Amino acid sequence: MMNTKVYKAVHDLAEQLMEAANRNDRKRFELLFSRLKTICEENENTSKDHPVQWETLADFTEELEDALTTYEKALEKSIAINNKDHIASIAYSMATLQIELGKKDEAINSLKSAKVSANKIEDKELKAEIHELLESLIEED
Numbered sequence: 425m426m427n428t429k430v431y432k433a434v435h436d437l438a439e440q441l442m443e444a445a446n447r448n449d450r451k452r453f454e455l456l457f458s459r460l461k462t463i464c465e466e467n468e469n470t471s472k473d474h475p476v477q478w479e480t481l482a483d484f485t486e487e488l489e490d491a492l493t494t495y496e497k498a499l500e501k502s503i504a505i506n507n508k509d510h511i512a513s514i515a516y517s518m519a520t521l522q523i524e525l526g527k528k529d530e531a532i533n534s535l536k537s538a539k540v541s542a543n544k545i546e547d548k549e550l551k552a553e554i555h556e557l558l559e560s561l562i563e564e565d
Contacts, residue, residue: 427472433463434477441484457484475501475510482517492521511541516554523561532561 437460444453464481467473478498485491495518502510515538522531535558542551 427467427474430463430467430472430474430477434460434480437463438480438484445484460484473501475499475505475507475514479510479514479517482514488521488525492518492525495521508541508544509547512538512545512547512550512554515541516550516557519557523557528561528564532558535561 437456441453441456441460444456460477460481464477467477475498478494478501482491482494482498485494495514499511499514499518502514515534519531519534519538522528522534535554538554539551539558542554545551
């Protein structure tokens with residue numbers, strides 16, 4: 425269970441980051457990103473640590489390799505608490521980045537992992553996205 429105060433802070437920062445990005449307000453984006461990163465780092469390996477904060481940080485990380493590393497951290501934390509929703513979502517996000525980085529085999533593995541976890545979740549849209557992306561990659565071979 426995620427700490428309510430931390431969840432609210434992360435959620436609010438995510439909304440503000442989206443707004444700054446949409447306005448192309450680089451300075452504000454970087455300030456907000458820095459705040460989010462600080463929350464993640466301060467909570468790491470404490471009772472307040474949760475995959476959501478790391479997934480959110482990865483979502484807003486502009487350097488693709490850094491984002492992938494942060495998603496990997498979020499995935500590890502999701503696996504540790506056995507949260508299938510987060511595992512599926514994070515593995516899907518990782519796969520989309522891996523495709524962008526030309527890492528097709530890694531993307532396929534991430535999607536296979538996402539698909540296994542997605543079998544146990546209710547989000548039909550995410551299940552369909554995972555399935556469609558995996559099928560498209562496999563058909564290319």
